[in-house]
Amino acid sequence: MPLINELDDFLALKDRFIPQLSVDCVIFGFHNQQLKVLLLKLKNLDLWALPGGYVDQSEGIDEAAQRILEERTGLRDIYLEQFRVFGSADRSTKEFIQKIMEVHRPEAMNDSWVLQRYVSIGYYALVDFSKVNPKPDFLSESSEWFEMKQLPKLAFDHREIIQKALETLRITLDSKLVGSNLLPETFTMMELQSLYETILEMPLRRNNFQRKMLSLDILERVEKLYTGAANKAPYLYRFKKS
Amino acid sequence: MPLINELDDFLALKDRFIPQLSVDCVIFGFHNQQLKVLLLKLKNLDLWALPGGYVDQSEGIDEAAQRILEERTGLRDIYLEQFRVFGSADRSTKEFIQKIMEVHRPEAMNDSWVLQRYVSIGYYALVDFSKVNPKPDFLSESSEWFEMKQLPKLAFDHREIIQKALETLRITLDSKLVGSNLLPETFTMMELQSLYETILEMPLRRNNFQRKMLSLDILERVEKLYTGAANKAPYLYRFKKS
């Protein structure tokens, strides 16, 4: 069984990683006017989890997060932001790891290094939904996008981590040019506004939003987009390089 | 020699702590119109360092930071904020720890757990300067306040950590009621303004500053302060409880 081999191989890597330290990534995407998060379905369990991993002894924590992201999405040089460390004494990681290991290798459970208490560094990532090619890791059977509003049953304290990531995203929304990472190359003003409304969870005024965005001098107009609808064709925009 | 015993005792604590994870605290105080940072002078070295420590297996990271702060300042329930993790692969911790250990126990150097690579969680703390009773730890011979503008030679990447802490403090200045932690119980408007000017490193207009602070509805006037100077006596203010 390849599954067991993979787990054994992984458990043998103990010395490669910094012990009791993990990285969890909240990967945000935007699709169909919805803010989405990429989650992994744990094998044989009715539980989902954030993409995560460990920090190799020879790599920095940011590189570890980039590597984990690349492994789960196929994308390089993703926009990434460290936002908080989760390290309270009563983080319920052990119970979940036990559950996971029971499914795979009950006999290896007692002395494994993964059963220790963990401190986890939270990162959030912004990706172009359409470019992501989700890949589950060896502990999970699938990888799917979920709407922020309809998250499934989550393992560990991952619901809290997602919540904190979203709060951070909201606070830094204006200063971080979030759109340039979450939207495709070109987009309409309505899509950009919809993104902001979704993140902030509040309606914005169409005309004022447009004026404000244009006044920031970060967008340039491309051609018009003819959808076939019986109304004025909107311009497509793109973020300026510089 | 008590010094050596203390170090040996400490090195024997290996299993109590989460390995390769440390906490560094940037303790800000305000005195004589100056923003200050509390630093420790490493024994027999011309180097200063931030108060720091390790996370006990049974405590959360926030509690660890609180414990470290209490040990170095004598104060409980300090205002504390996690601001960033420092974990790049090339953090120059090993060289410094070697220097420190050479001074104390050159023969214990090779296999010690403190010589490993470390990931450090940065916290900043805001304290009432006048209430702090600085105490050095067993690796340091003294504990002193330094002006932000005149920091001494610092070990590790502690200069960078202090810099990042200050940047975070600046950004969150308006939303965090910084004054209520850095100033004594009562203070003049001029002192509050001076604090803001020091943190922001920019002059503010006296009259506009006063109006803005009063309009926030977080201050209450106490009695006037008669200094003996030949001018109008300023009111003393205090932060409202609520």
Added chain:
DNA sequence: GCAAAAGTGTTCTCAATACACCCATGA
């Protein structure tokens, strides 16, 4: 009374808001 610093009033500016209008598109 005078200098010095505290406190208040008033205008100006600019950006965010709100409301209104014009433009393009396909049926």
Added chain:
DNA sequence: TCATGGGTGTATTGAGAACACTTTTGC
């Protein structure tokens, strides 16, 4: 030509900046 949604013009509001003025204190 009409409904629909995109784009722009303009009045209003409010916070912050800039300037001026009044008040209090000890000499």
